[in-house]
Amino acid sequence: MQTKTKELVRVEGLKKHFKLSGGGLRKEPEQVVKAVDDLNFSVYEGETLGIVGESGCGKSTMGRLLLRLLEPTEGNIYFENRDITTFSKQELREKRREFQMIFQDPYASLNPRMTVKEIIEEPLRTYKEKQAERSKRVQTLLDAVGIPESYKNRYPHEFSGGQRQRIGIARSLALNPKFIVADEPVAALDVSIQAQVLNLMKDLQDEFGFTYLFIAHDLSVVNYISDRIGVMYLGKMVELADSDKLYNNPVHPYTQALLSAIPVPDPTRKKERVMLTGELPSPVNPPSGCRFHTRCPLAQDICKQVEPEWIEVEENHFAACHVVKERLS
Amino acid sequence: MIDFWKRFKQNHMAVIGFVIILIILLTAIFAKWLTPYDPYEMDPVNRLQSPNGEFWFGTDQFGRDIFSRIVYGARISLQVGIIAVGFSFIVGTIMGLIAGYSGGWVDNLISRITDVLFSFPDILLALVIMAILGSSLNNLMLAIGIVYVPIFARIARGTVLNIKDSLYIEAARSMGVRPITILWRHILPNAMAPLIVQITLSFAFAILAEAALSFLGLGVSPDTPSWGIMLSEAKDWMELSWWTAIFPGIAITLAVFSFNIMGDGLRDALDPRLRNEKS
Numbered sequence: 001m002q003t004k005t006k007e008l009v010r011v012e013g014l015k016k017h018f019k020l021s022g023g024g025l026r027k028e029p030e031q032v033v034k035a036v037d038d039l040n041f042s043v044y045e046g047e048t049l050g051i052v053g054e055s056g057c058g059k060s061t062m063g064r065l066l067l068r069l070l071e072p073t074e075g076n077i078y079f080e081n082r083d084i085t086t087f088s089k090q091e092l093r094e095k096r097r098e099f100q101m102i103f104q105d106p107y108a109s110l111n112p113r114m115t116v117k118e119i120i121e122e123p124l125r126t127y128k129e130k131q132a133e134r135s136k137r138v139q140t141l142l143d144a145v146g147i148p149e150s151y152k153n154r155y156p157h158e159f160s161g162g163q164r165q166r167i168g169i170a171r172s173l174a175l176n177p178k179f180i181v182a183d184e185p186v187a188a189l190d191v192s193i194q195a196q197v198l199n200l201m202k203d204l205q206d207e208f209g210f211t212y213l214f215i216a217h218d219l220s221v222v223n224y225i226s227d228r229i230g231v232m233y234l235g236k237m238v239e240l241a242d243s244d245k246l247y248n249n250p251v252h253p254y255t256q257a258l259l260s261a262i263p264v265p266d267p268t269r270k271k272e273r274v275m276l277t278g279e280l281p282s283p284v285n286p287p288s289g290c291r292f293h294t295r296c297p298l299a300q301d302i303c304k305q306v307e308p309e310w311i312e313v314e315e316n317h318f319a320a321c322h323v324v325k326e327r328l329s
Numbered sequence: 330m331i332d333f334w335k336r337f338k339q340n341h342m343a344v345i346g347f348v349i350i351l352i353i354l355l356t357a358i359f360a361k362w363l364t365p366y367d368p369y370e371m372d373p374v375n376r377l378q379s380p381n382g383e384f385w386f387g388t389d390q391f392g393r394d395i396f397s398r399i400v401y402g403a404r405i406s407l408q409v410g411i412i413a414v415g416f417s418f419i420v421g422t423i424m425g426l427i428a429g430y431s432g433g434w435v436d437n438l439i440s441r442i443t444d445v446l447f448s449f450p451d452i453l454l455a456l457v458i459m460a461i462l463g464s465s466l467n468n469l470m471l472a473i474g475i476v477y478v479p480i481f482a483r484i485a486r487g488t489v490l491n492i493k494d495s496l497y498i499e500a501a502r503s504m505g506v507r508p509i510t511i512l513w514r515h516i517l518p519n520a521m522a523p524l525i526v527q528i529t530l531s532f533a534f535a536i537l538a539e540a541a542l543s544f545l546g547l548g549v550s551p552d553t554p555s556w557g558i559m560l561s562e563a564k565d566w567m568e569l570s571w572w573t574a575i576f577p578g579i580a581i582t583l584a585v586f587s588f589n590i591m592g593d594g595l596r597d598a599l600d601p602r603l604r605n606e607k608s
Contacts, residue, residue: 096505101500109499112519113519122501122504
């Protein structure tokens, strides 16, 4: 799968800081949540880049930044080598047909007062497709995601969670996008349905050849669908590698801890569990140096002071960790 | 639409309300052919007649036929209700949608205006507006309309605030749908339920307000057959002639009541999520 073809999206120094307003009249020092702090990575055409991390690590914020649903505080996002952060509203509107989103909660992402047909048709209407074309396209899309066409005049509440997510997927495919950000698309579904939806997403990718950025907190899900995986911790990327490499040879202590937490359905196998202590620190005042040092089993003095660099551990395998760097040299 | 009617039909009270409103509407339209007497014509010989075969609802102190006046009064009441509430619904909803969706200083400005309007008691505000504009039917409708604008603006704003952060709005944004289309296609339909209920409630209040202002002598001119004016005039006679007050009173009550129960039915029927539950 891993063919390093063309770069589709490139992210440079992407930051999103949310300001917390202090209480009204009192002069309090302004607090800033660094939800996404200095991300650099690329997404290649046709691949699936998985992003994992704990709740609140900035995964979803990053997904929304890539589609410019949120305005970045700093940094650039190149889509096919054009910086979309500089686009005007009009240009952005035109460009939006090329990147779409699949949302986490299929119960909230479909307008309850629109029929399935209207929902899937909406992106087509937005880009002024003709009525006849639209009906044909809706039919094709419903077929592609496995919803019987006879259901097209029903409302979202008449469907199950899995079916609703299929409808959401059909909507995101309506305009033949090149890039799809899937924000935890199966997290709200029953485990039995998750596999179905994941397979559907994979099949659709094979059929239409788009690129996924797949956000999740479930490692087995991400491993199943991704070609490469990035691990995030408190707004920063800590490790990025091909999924096989990341699973078999994780170098960052945080990744190691995450992977060791995956339950293995084999009672005879003894696991070495890397236990993390402590809570996820608040992103309002993230720890100095390496943000992971408060919970890291290998933390050293340097970790508390200096932010680790983003280094290439081996080919296509990046990590940000002082200990790893030391081991290499 | 057929579907909507089916669901509406299941609510019998609402249908009764709808039928009564329809009857009032038809009476208002065909008043000319339904009334045995001219509502303005005085007949001193037959003054304060109790209800009988000749004068079904009796006559007032000038000998005017109360039945005819009530039938014509439906015109005034419905006209005031429709135009005043229509005005406040359209103006208020647009204000609320804009305030809720755009936020920032626009929201602040609109919200403060509604706060100011809200801080006066309804009737007092209408009185002030009437005092400034002078009394006429048009000004009466405008005054009542202005009084109810802030209610619609607030309801619309609150609902928009609630809806605009939902995922399907974000989904629409991510597809490049224009803000105005989002407001019209996604937010307004989902915000309609409380607004429709408010329309029917305000309709009832508008009829009452017309009656109250006319009762206070600030509405339409005193010889006009309006339910409020009839009630106002009847207050001097009702101890002797109950019918002068009872019939306009029943007319007001019936109209207000019908609008309220129809409003409840409409709200339920408009919500696709409540569908099929009773079938």
